[in-house]
Amino acid sequence: MKSVLRACAAALMLAATALAAAAPAIVITDGRGATVRLDRPPQRIVSLLPSLAESVCALGACDRIVGVDRYTVWPPSLQHLPRLGGGLDPQIEAVVALRPDVVLVTVASRAIQRLEALGLKVIALEPRTHDEVHSTLRTLGTMLAIPAAQGADPIWARIQQGLAQAAQAMPARARGQRVFFDASRGPVAAGEKSFIGETLSRLGLVNIVPEALGPFPRLNPEYVVRADPDLLMGGERSLGESGVPYPGWSALRAVQAGRVCRFAGAQADLMIRPGPRLAEAAMVMANCVQRLYP
Template identity: 30%
Template sequence: MCKCRGDRMSLNGRAAFASNLTILNLNLFHPDLFRGSLRFLLLACLVLTFPARAMDAKRIITLSPHLAELVFTLGAGERLVGVSDYSDYPAGASSITRIGGAAGADVERILSLQPDLVLVWKGGTKEADISQLRNVGLYVVSIKGESIDDIPASLLRLGELLGRQAMAGQQATAFRQSMGKLSSRYATKPIVSVFIEVSARPLMALSNKHTFSAGLEACGVTNIFSDLSQAAANVSLESVLTRKPTYVLIPDSVSESDYADSLARYQQAEDGSVKGVVRFNADKAFRQTPRIIDAITEVCESLH
């Protein structure tokens, strides 16, 4: 049996659709055409699930900090009524209502904010949360954020949803051009192998399933754990040293004592293959937004 959902069309959109049917002289409720309540309900489902116009979104909720940033990037920050924990860029995001974080989404609070669009991170937001939000009738759109190409693609998709296609096109083009210039600048430079440490206890590696690692390849920086099936995974110190990285990259958020520990840890390489430990801007590197280029460029300049 058809399951009617209100996540596809605004109330105004539904009314307009019904009106258009009348204009077309389709007498949908003629007794000879639709007999019985079941057929009526089936028709209602068709009307209620008719695709909404993308630019109807006026009350938006984001379930990842980078999605909130992308909405602001497209000049629609004032439409955000709820954001996830750690949504702190730009500054305006910090004052918006929190609706949960890595532990899960607060569905009750989300419903109280009456959003007409919920943006989730495909592969990052819990599938259980996504299913629950859709089951209560909310319009949920998954935005992919894995490869470097997903950033301009995300901008273009959001541009459609927010009615900001022109701005999204400009931002996407600018991003691609910046990455192209970076690739050209380092095209003749030698390959540099790195281990990207995202946690010391337990020791965790970043893979090319993450945008930052994948983006570093533009300047000839190769991740020794690029082949991992997950964006981040636990690894052993032995496995790191066996793969012989030339440099180790660690977040700039680590303390001075942890930085000193890292230096000592990787100096264990008997052949001296690890030349040094380089910090990177974690705030920019871990957000799948145009700002990631700054973090990539800084690392490229440090290693070449």
């Protein structure tokens, strides 16, 4: 009987090996336009961009992530993993030591060529709009061998539902108000076509930074003074405690009226993550606006 069981087990292993060998390779075109070929879905993933780690986890593959960049904080289950430096300049030796099947990076990373030269598979993605968040989820689903209909598309449908709920939570008198979102010190604006700008539009707000200036343009602070928005938004690191991080901003009508949404800590991180928590960020924005426009 034991010999029969051993024979069956061996046959199953051979069949599984044959199926794996027969499975078609996974071919992905990343954000650089580069083609990346994987023989099988990766089981060891290094993510060097927070939104990509969040997306992999949303797709149900959190357990495949073996290392992250220093800024990845969600979900909490990733916090015990090795920290591999910044996304732009990761600790190459530490990445290699983890023996990843694939490394996920931002398109702007300076480490891509070196990682590839060391024989690692690198997929560079950098979603900047809502549509690109959706397409990134689909790309990662393809990488993980999860059909879009079972992974990316249901996640995207839930995001859309959450965005609609956040829009419904907006006070009527705030609709049409002109807003400036300071995405980073500079100021670096969240333009109309950025994922943040598109969220603001879904909430019924009017962005003072038009699409023509790009998703995240660096502006002269005087631009904001001249535009004089009704509402100011941004992280505490860029806006500071008073909302007056630049000369002349104390005269802004938003500052004068106390209409400043200043996001700190986890909420500030949430605002700049173009991933599966878009709707959660939108609701945080809507809740702040509710307080400012009672």
